[in-house]
Amino acid sequence: MVEDVTADVLDATTRYAASILAALPGRPVVPGGDVPTATDPLPVSGKGFAGALDLFARRWAPGFSASAGPRYLGFVTGGSTPAGIAGDWLAAVFDQNPAASDGSSASDLERETVRWLATMFGLGDAHAGAFVTGATMSNFVGLALAREWLGEQAGVSVADAGVAALGPVKVYSGAPHSSIHKALSMLGLGRDSLRPVPTLPDREAIDVARLAAELDGTPAIVVANAGTVNTADFDDLRALVELRSRTPFWLHVDAAFGGFAALSPSFAHLVDGLADADSICVDLHKWLNVPYDAAVQFTRRRDLQVKVFRNSAAYLGTPTENPDFVHLTPENSRRLRALATWFTLTTHGQDGHRRIVERTVDLAHRLGDLLADTPGVRLLAPVRLNVVCFTLADAPTPERVAEAARRIASSGDTFLTPTVYNGQPALRAAFSNWSTRPADLTTIHTAIANACKDL
Numbered sequence: 302m303v304e305d306v307t308a309d310v311l312d313a314t315t316r317y318a319a320s321i322l323a324a325l326p327g328r329p330v331v332p333g334g335d336v337p338t339a340t341d342p343l344p345v346s347g348k349g350f351a352g353a354l355d356l357f358a359r360r361w362a363p364g365f366s367a368s369a370g371p372r373y374l375g376f377v378t379g380g381s382t383p384a385g386i387a388g389d390w391l392a393a394v395f396d397q398n399p400a401a402s403d404g405s406s407a408s409d410l411e412r413e414t415v416r417w418l419a420t421m422f423g424l425g426d427a428h429a430g431a432f433v434t435g436a437t438m439s440n441f442v443g444l445a446l447a448r449e450w451l452g453e454q455a456g457v458s459v460a461d462a463g464v465a466a467l468g469p470v471k472v473y474s475g476a477p478h479s480s481i482h483k484a485l486s487m488l489g490l491g492r493d494s495l496r497p498v499p500t501l502p503d504r505e506a507i508d509v510a511r512l513a514a515e516l517d518g519t520p521a522i523v524v525a526n527a528g529t530v531n532t533a534d535f536d537d538l539r540a541l542v543e544l545r546s547r548t549p550f551w552l553h554v555d556a557a558f559g560g561f562a563a564l565s566p567s568f569a570h571l572v573d574g575l576a577d578a579d580s581i582c583v584d585l586h587k588w589l590n591v592p593y594d595a596a597v598q599f600t601r602r603r604d605l606q607v608k609v610f611r612n613s614a615a616y617l618g619t620p621t622e623n624p625d626f627v628h629l630t631p632e633n634s635r636r637l638r639a640l641a642t643w644f645t646l647t648t649h650g651q652d653g654h655r656r657i658v659e660r661t662v663d664l665a666h667r668l669g670d671l672l673a674d675t676p677g678v679r680l681l682a683p684v685r686l687n688v689v690c691f692t693l694a695d696a697p698t699p700e701r702v703a704e705a706a707r708r709i710a711s712s713g714d715t716f717l718t719p720t721v722y723n724g725q726p727a728l729r730a731a732f733s734n735w736s737t738r739p740a741d742l743t744t745i746h747t748a749i750a751n752a753c754k755d756l
């Protein structure tokens with residue numbers, strides 16, 4: 302009886318999910334029409350699963366975006382490979398809690414997956430890591446380790462004595478992602494601890510000579526970028542590593558999507574030096590194309606990680622050589638989010654994921670070439686990887702650029718997010734979905750060209 306009900310629920314869901322995924326490429330990228338108001342009362346007596354699925358399909362699903370589909374180019378938004386979806390579904394089916402290793406091999410699956418990722422990003426054995434929910438939490442963990450390291454330099458334990466024991470902290474970065482500010486706020490270091498470092502002309506990459514001039518020998522934190530969201534620019538990691546050998550700082554690299562450059566011999570030079578970073582952030586729900594939410598954090602100083610995140614309780618044991626994840630991440634109980642990654646890496650291999658990276662980069666270059674010849678638009682930066690950054694050729698005021706974004710979205714054919722680059726209102730198209738094909742480019746380009754033409 303229970304088995305029958307379970308099988309019926311899963312069968313109905315499989316059929317529904319398959320129909321949604323089959324229709325995804327043709328679905329309006331951003332839905333038009335009315336959004337339901339969130340006011341239905343709590344169902345006191347249940348409608349049964351068929352009733353729930355029917356209500357969801359009618360009331361909520363039509364308002365969901367096609368962000369998992371091939372033509373959604375806003376933010377940096379991957380979709381999910383079918384293997385990733387299956388892994389994610391099985392994570393719920395087995396419903397493991399890889400906080401601790403007792404009685405389940407789930408933690409070992411996560412360890413294996415983290416090791417695969419370290420290999421894929423060229424990090425070797427020096428880095429250990431763990432799954433977290435996204436690049437924001439991965440940056441948070443990396444900066445928490447940086448904070449503890451600053452304590453070590455000053456002879457205090459921040460984990461025990463609190464951040465006040467540290468005094469003022471200086472965090473240097475060229476073009477930090479917004480999540481760095483948020484992480485500094487959460488960590489008690491404060492948003493004001495961030496010192497912007499000048500970038501190279503027409504670049505979002507740190508001017509390393511200017512950074513060297515700012516550092517005075519007091520231990521500090523440097524947040525480097527491997528892939529900025531506006532123009533996919535990369536700091537010169539090798540030069541930063543060399544600088545660190547002369548003056549003390551913790552080098553954290555936000556490689557949320559740019560880390561994937563390591564997969565292709567054509568782009569791997571962009572992340573040369575990554576393995577020498579002290580901590581590294583890589584998102585997985587973007588370019589790896591696993592479902593939200595998943596990212597990985599790496600560090601060479603797991604001892605500091607245990608100091609910060611140690612969760613001591615009699616029944617959890619003390620951290621050992623090979624600490625349980627409960628002692629490594631902000632969460633205690635946690636989902637086996639490594640399983641989606643394990644499935645997609647096992648199904649497609651490093652080669653399959655390299656091909657996704659190379660294909661999406663190629664598409665970005667092609668769109669860049671098309672836009673270079675499109676009246677009414679102007680490229681703002683060369684296409685370095687998977688992001689195309691452009692603006693209106695005439696009077697790119699914030700209002701007009703926002704209007705262009707609205708028109709593009711209302712076409713239903715693609716979705717781009719506005720930004721400000723170098724003080725100029727701009728639009729950016731980021732390619733990271735496994736299913737985007739060259740045929741999609743015509744639709745995408747036409748939507749952009751039409752929206753910008755008679756503005």
Ligand SMILES: *Cc1c(COP(=O)(O)O)cnc(C)c1O
Pocket residue numbers: 377434435436437438478480528529530555556557558584596
């Ligand atoms: C997306 C992104 C983040 C934040 O990632 P979330 O997954 O949204 O937490 C941080 N840094 C960079 C460079 C990003 O692209």
